[in-house]
Amino acid sequence: MVQRMIGVLQLDVPTFEQIEHDATATGQAAGVVAIAAVCQAIGSSVSAGIWGGGAGPNFLVTLIAAFVGWVVWSALTYWIGTSLFDARADLGEMLRVIGFAQTPLVFAVVPCFGALVGGIWALVASFIAIRQGLDLDNTKTFITIIVGFLAYVVISVVAGMFTGGLTAVTS
Numbered sequence: 001m002v003q004r005m006i007g008v009l010q011l012d013v014p015t016f017e018q019i020e021h022d023a024t025a026t027g028q029a030a031g032v033v034a035i036a037a038v039c040q041a042i043g044s045s046v047s048a049g050i051w052g053g054g055a056g057p058n059f060l061v062t063l064i065a066a067f068v069g070w071v072v073w074s075a076l077t078y079w080i081g082t083s084l085f086d087a088r089a090d091l092g093e094m095l096r097v098i099g100f101a102q103t104p105l106v107f108a109v110v111p112c113f114g115a116l117v118g119g120i121w122a123l124v125a126s127f128i129a130i131r132q133g134l135d136l137d138n139t140k141t142f143i144t145i146i147v148g149f150l151a152y153v154v155i156s157v158v159a160g161m162f163t164g165g166l167t168a169v170t171s
Helices: 002-009 013-021 023-050 059-085 091-100 103-109 113-134 138-163
Strands: none
Touching: 002 013, 002 023, 002 091, 002 103, 002 113, 013 023, 013 091, 013 113, 023 059, 023 091, 023 103, 023 113, 059 091, 059 113, 059 138, 091 113, 103 113, 113 138
16 A cells, blocks of 8 residues: 555556556555545644644544545546546546545645645646546546536535535625
8 A cells, every 4th residue: 555655646657557457455545535634634733723723623524524525526537537538447446546646635744835735746646547547638537627626516515505514604
């Protein structure tokens, strides 16, 4: 798992291919998602303390959100890629490559700039993950991500309306 995480940090395409084709790596991908979520929660808590903000995020909520986001984003990119571009993949492949693509988010443990650096790095890794997972060219990958992002926003807003997530916005 660690070697694969290092390969993802290096944006090594063969590492993404290896992850994609290893059906036993889904649990490892879930582990990466959990590690990244914990690092984000720690970094956010420390940043809140530095800047005099309120308490940091609830670790359980952060973990749940990370896993829900991982599954939803993987399903969206899988569905869009296979529907629009006839990509050949399965949901397990997308879960694996997208889960591992979150590796750079471990840098979010560093207050303030760690989340920014890790987030940009994870975006690049996610592009490679989606491209390799769906076996698409760069243009089709970009379109898949844009359509997926728009769908993700709509899903998030609708889910927020039903769960009270928009209370702060409407108050």
